[in-house]
Amino acid sequence: MAEPIHPEARIGHVHLKVADLDRALGFYCGVLGLGLTQRFGQQAAFVAAGGYHHHIGLNTWESLGGQSPPPGSTGLYHLALLYPTRAALADALRRVEEAGIALEGASDHGVSEALYLRDPDGNGVELYRDRPEAEWPRDAAGNLQMVTRRLDLAGLRSQR
Structure with a gap:
């Protein structure tokens, strides 16, 4: 068995594929209240709480207009x-x-x-x-x- 990683290691952020960036920002910023830290047109945006660079990345690079994975899918x-x-x-x-x-x-x-x-x-x-x-x-x-x-x-x- 491998040795454990450093005990202070943590998840820094998650990056999600979304179908519509404005819709996703409406949820993460408009509803949940996270702040927009950076945006790259209609392709990507980064949101966070408390001035952090980003807790959540959102992008449409592979998912613009896409559908949610069906039940029974991994992810x-x-x-x-x-x-x-x-x-x-x-x-x-x-x-x-x-x-x-x-x-x-x-x-x-x-x-x-x-x-x-x-x-x-x-x-x-x-x-x-x-x-x-x-x-x-x-x-x-x-x-x-x-x-x-x-x-x-x-x-x-x-x-x-």
Whole structure:
């Protein structure tokens, strides 16, 4: 078995193929509120939060006018945007609901709370926040016990 990579390595960004760049930007910037950091005409754009160079790249290089992959295809399951607080996740829920975008799911995993939806190109998107580690569910031996149960959306909405 190979040695593990450096423990501070992390996913820096994801780059998505989209069919319509303006439509994708309407979702990622208009609905979710990410900032546009750079755009290359109708071919590519980079969006981010907090002044980072880009968390998400969007391009039409191989996908202009294309269709979403059919069910049963391989590829990206979802990208996940981590929000710093429950109030920030509640704001994300408000934005999604005001845009009329349906949730595909909403789960409480014990360690996190997550909202699941699709972008206009059918890519899975998870919007979530981690609970403080001291609140993570553990068994009697102290082992982490992740769960999946229904997220209390009414309780989340009350965080606004």
